[in-house]
Structures are given as structure tokens and as C-alpha cells.
Amino acid sequence: MASDTATAAEDLKGLAAELAEAMPELRGRLRANVSMAEITWFRVGGPAEVLFTPADEADLVYFLKNAPEELPVTVVGVGSNLLVRDGGVRGVVVRLGRGFGSIEQLYEERIRCGTAVPDVRLAQAAAKAGIGRLAFYRGIPGSIGGALRMNAGAHGTETRDVLVEARAVDRRGQLHVLSVDDLGYGYRHCGAPPDFIFTQATFQGEAGLRDVIEKAMQEVADYREEHQPTKARTGGSTFKNPPGHSAWRLVDAAGCRGLRVGGAHVSEKHCNFLINDGEATAADIEGLGETIRERVRATSGVSLDWEIKRIGESAAPADGDGA
Template structure:
């Protein structure tokens, strides 16, 4: 399906735009589930200034949705109305700074941050090897793995709001909690500064290898998956609640709760976004009925159902 083409009217309002505006851009191939409809408009800004210029001149009635690497995302089958912003090359830099710090663009994959830190002999960031996704998503959800979280290493970040204003945020400004941060929903993160400590490159790479092996042994990372589906409720593990409710391996259409790790959903081939989301909601219903605990989605869901 397609959505009305509004790129011409958007372009007219931003004659000095350097980034790209594309109509009805397919999104399925940009997500790890490989499902979903198109973006009505896809915008790839050239850099932070280009992003700010575009947002400052974008009508307030046009919805804006930001996506990253698509690792923890369901795009619904009807597509995403308005503008979908995806940061690219202009936000993919990594710079090593004095004092065992790394300044990175938010389009940088988490694994590349971990590798750059290792190469520079900076310890304390290897846990990012175990997080699928990019730095922007890690900031938004306080992503973590192997007993460490984004908040443990973040110094500061930059963001652009819906009005095109640029903000600098300290770690404290994020109000981090488990899988959550508190900056306004319209903030689009553009850059982050991380603090590490002195380390040995070989030892850090060894730790990253151990993290990789642990993931491969326990998670269906070679499948079409969105990673961890539900947050762990306080005092509980989501996968244990799902297993106890009899949902391991359960299917809706071609969507399945992974038999390997039942807090992971997988597209076994030919699943729709509707299948995947319906499976998640059925799991939530069964867990609530079995344990009285209501699971909260960790995967982000955007767009509209197929018409």
C-alpha cells in the first residue's frame, strides 16, 4: 500500500535542505523482523544542523517518528504516516577523547562503540557488544546487558527537539531507570559522550568474545527477531513468566515465541506485523491470567494497521 505523497510541499518549505526526502519509502527491510508498511516520507538529515533546520520549518500538524537500526521495532502493516526520520552517515562518527572518553554519533551501532573502545584500550564499554541496536535507542531506553547499563557510562548527549532547538543533556538530565529515560519524547538524540577507564585491548576483546558466545548460546540472534520483547517486571524475569504460562513456542500465523528464549519473538517466514503484535498481546493476556502480572512491551511499535 502507499500513503499520499507530500514530499513536494515539504521540500518547498525547506529550500536549503541538504538531506533527502523520499516518499513511501519501504521500512520492512530496515527492521530486524522484516515486516511492515512504508514511511509516508523518509527524511535522512545530512547532520545536526540540517535536522534542526528541517524540524524548525516542519508544520506542527505533521507527525514525526524516529527510527534507528530497527532491532527493537515493529512497523505496523499500514505504514507510518507523516515523516520518519532515520539518522545516517552524518551521525556515524566515533572520536576518542582524552580521559578515556568516546564521543559518538547516535547512528553508531552499539557493537561499533564497544569495538572502538576496545581498540583504544578503553574498558567499561564492552557490555555494548551484547546490545542489538544503535546509540540513539540505547539513550532512549537505557539499554543494558551483562549487569551494566547505558547510564553507567554516559557523560552527556545532544538532542534536537520538534521545534528545531538543540539541547545538551547531562547524565542526570536523563532521569534513567530500568529500560527507560525521561527526556521529552520529541527529543532526537544526535551525539553522546561516554566515559570509560584504562584497559588492555586484548582483555577487552576477550570479554566481548565471551559476551558474543553467551548471546549465541541463549538467544535466537540469527533469526528475524526484535530482541527482548517484554521488560522484566520488578522481582521477576519475563521469560520465566512466559514459560510458566505455556507460551514457549506459541505461534500466531508465522510469528512465534522462540523455543530457544521465550521472551524473543521471531518471524519464522512470511509473518505480518499484525501476526507479531497479536502474538505479543496474546502472551500478555495469558501471563496476566496465569500470574496476575501484566507484562510491559520493550519492543517499540509504530504506524497504523493495514487498512
Template sequence: MTAFPDITPAIRAAAPGLRGRLLANQSLADLTWFRVGGPAQVLFTPADEEDLSVLLAALDSQTPVTVIGLGSNLIVRDGGVPGVVVRLGGRAFGSVEVEGETLRAGTAVPDVRLAKAAAEAGLDGLAFYRGIPGSIGGALRMNAGAHGGETTDVLVEARGVDREGGLRRFTHAEMGFRYRHSSAPDDVIFTSALFRGRPGDRAAIEAEMDRVTAAREAAQPIRERTGGSTFKNPEGGKAWQLIDAAGCRGLVMGGAQVSEMHCNFLINREGATAADIEGLGEEVRRRVRETSGVDLHWEIKRIGLPLPRS
């Protein structure tokens, strides 16, 4: 496994008041659904929003900062991730509070938990989150959606910390949402968000969530080591149909495979490396481009460095 220089002593010297956990050369593979990838040079788990601000304000401006959430829509390359990887968790970023017709959630909250909290409060409009296997932070960054709903439909505002450690608030308009994308500055680490539902019948909302769950289980390889939808749907089309038409269903590269069940999903079939998975995705893109002229765009986030060629 690649080992980076240990920069944790320098970070602690620059930010002696840090209360969160700093780990040097920490493996990230177990933090991703694919179960692949190299280490973080430093993995930082802040105690709370203030602790995150302290780190970012003290960190050298040349040190890269990368954020990961539940690791459900992520490939960590085999060479690992240089700089500081921030992973939010715990009560400070993992709570949901209901305030009338709104819900305030930390960005480490799984999407499914937000959906359940809304249902329990009798708030409709957020059941679609039951079908998204990520966290609120990722949903904000990519305008996550499923089953007819998107984050843009329910978000009121988001809160985060920028690269200089400053606290930022973003209105819905300032998020600049479009399909699977937000225009919020890349250097902002979202910490919480406010959502608005509408009064509804709890039983009806829970029935809709059950429908979403059943549809997902019937159509997606959710029990495999996968990363969710691999490519964004092109305008006016479906990525899976183009992949299927290109003859890629079941295609194998190393230990990675295009799912037989849903061919817009890649799976770690048997001992895959990150290079196997990403390489398979690029081969799918090549074949789709060759057969249809459509250039598929990755929906899965890919971070870090490849292993150097031997």
C-alpha cells in the same frame, strides 16, 4: 500496500535548503530486523545535524515525526507510519571519536561498534554494548543494557534537536534514566553522545566482549528475523520465566512464533505480518497475566498504523 498522500513537495517548499534525502511512501520493512511493516509517508535521511534542524524548524507542527535507528527493537505496523520518519546515518551520525577517557559517538553508531572502539582505546566499562543489537540513539532513549551494564553507567551527556529545530544538550542527570527508560523529552531526536570509560587492559576487555558474544549466541535466536527482547523484566523477576510458565514457548500465530530457544523473543518464522507479531505478543501478555497476575510491558517499540479491516 497503503499509500499516503505525497507531502514531499510541501516540505521542500517550506525548507528549500534541505540537503538530505526525502522519499515519499518508502517501505520500512527492509529497515527492520523483523522485515515486516508498511511504508513511511516520508522517509528523511538528513545530511547532518544542521540539516535535521532545518527540517524540524520548517515542518508543520501538526505533522508527526518518528525516529528509527537500526530497526532491531522495532515493529512497524502494516498500515505504515504517517508523517515524517527520520533515519540518521552516514558520517555525520556514524562516527566515534576517542578523547582521552571519553568517546563521542553519533547516534547512528551501532552499540557493538562503540564497544569495539572502547576496547581498541583500552577503555573498560563499555564491553556490555557488545551484547546489544541496536544503535546509540536507541540506547539513550531506553537506557539499554546487558550483561550487568547499562547506558546510565557510562553516559556523560547527550546532544539532540527538538521538534522546533533547537539544539539541546542533556547532562546525565537530565536524562532521567531508570530501567529501560529515559525521561528526556519525547520530541528530541538525539544526534550524539559522550561516554566515559576507565583505563583497562585491551586484551582483557576483548576477552570480556568475546564472553558476551558467546553467551548471546548460546542463549538467543540471533540468526532469526527477530526484534530482541520483547518484554521488560518485571521487578524481581524474569519475563522469559513467566512466559515459559504460561506455556507460550513455541506458540505460533500466523507466521510469527515465540522462540523455542529464548521465549522472550518473537520471530518472523514464515511470512509473518506485523499484525501477526504484535498479536502474538499481546496473546503472550494475556496468558502471562492469566497465569501469574503479572502485566508484562513491551520493550520492543511499536509504531505506525494497522491495516484497516476489510
């Protein structure tokens, strides 16, 4: 393996060791059996069989071109809108890091960034450059990769309203440049193939005054602080808003405010947020979400769709718990 790799010898076990041996030019970091609870905001979930942090886009391309076709590959961001099940994730979990963290003003009101950049950092960089229309990212707790994948939005603006184009690498290691129209955006939906890993995005804002933009960003931050449980172990908005409805109102009307399953409960502050009290399992959180969906369906006839991404396998039942 190349001398600048960050992979520690003690981390190379099982599948990780096999991949390292098969890809001698890999520069990123491979780690075996990494707890996903440490990198998700819910702080729950089993281990990734292998966690891979590519050095940069070229390293990601090299990995995907050389990875066996049958190898499961899952992509995660900062872990804000993610629930990893207790049994962990088979195969390789790709998490983009510093090699995807650049931000560059191209000209006037256009800005480009890597997809590991937190949404809030993009908003701050745009404000500093006097670029308006991107202040809404101050209120989205995630990274740009996640924003692209789910057409993230807040306060009346969505990603599709400001995106020019995005770069992505597919499962075979092929690069793609996609216009906003290519992405087939809808409400919290992206039409890009699920195996595409976004690596870079270009945004178009508008001319603005830095102090005015920063004031708008502070208003967004204040709104979140007042209305959402920002200091709790949560995964953000749990369910998408159904057409013509507000998810939190449906949850509240179904009598689910404060509802508890194991160590998880529905936020009293905002009914579309689930909270880990500190002792919850992923099964507690997912079970609570499914209970809410059943009660909402029974009281309103509306089926709520998960906004939180759920990955991995359920834990095997303990002796005596199964059939």
C-alpha cells in the same frame, strides 16, 4: 534544493514534494512511500509516508525548524527493537545516517560518538582505544540513539552507568545538551521528552588492556549466540523484566514457548523473543505478543510491558473482514 542533496526526482511525491519545495536548503534525503519492512529486523510493516535522512545535525535542525507543527515526526534507528504496523507510518520518519556515524576519543577514557553508530561499533572502538566498561554494548543489537532512549543495558551494566552527556534536537529545532542526571534514567526508561532526537553522546570508561576488553566482548558475543536466536528475524527482547521477575520465565511458565500466531512464533531458544518465520505480518507479531501478555497475566497476575517499540497504524481490514 541544494546541489548536494541525495533526493531523486522520482521520489518526490505528495508530502515529500511539499517538504522539498518548502525547504530549499535541505541537504538530506527525502523519499516517499518507503517500505519500513526493508529497514526493520522483523522484516514486516507498512510504508513510511516520507522517510527523511538528514545530512547532519544542522540539517536536522533546519528540517525541524521549518516543518509544520502539525506534521507527525517519528524517529527510528537501525530497526532492531522496532515493530512497524502493517498500515505504515503517517508523516515523516527520521532515520539518522552517515552524518551521525562519527566516533572520537576525546581524551584518556572518554569517547564521543554520533547516535547512528551501532552499539557494537562503539564497543569495538573503545576496546581499540583501551577503554573499558563499554564492552557490554557488544551484546546490544541496536544503535546508540536507541541505547540512550531506552537506557539499554546488558550483563549488569546500563547506559546510565557510562554516559556523561547527550545532545538532542527537539521538535522545534532547538538544541539541548543533557547530563546523565537530566535524562531521568530508570530500568529501560528515559525521562527525556519523547520529541527529543538524540544526535550525539559522550561516554566515560576506564583504563583497560585491549586484549582483556576484547576477551570480555567475545564472551558477551558467545553468550548471545548460545542463548538467543541471533540469526532469526526477531526484534530482540520483547518484554521488560517486571520487578522481581524474569520476563522469559513468566512466558515459559504460562505455556507460551513455541506458541504461534500466523507466521510468528515464540522462540524455543529464548521465550522473550518473537520470531518472524518469513510469512508473518506485523499484526501476527503484535497479536502473538498480546496473547502472551494475556496468558502471563492469567497465570501469574503479572502484567508484562512491551520493550519493543511499536509504531504506525494497523492495516485497514480487507473487504469482508470488517463489520
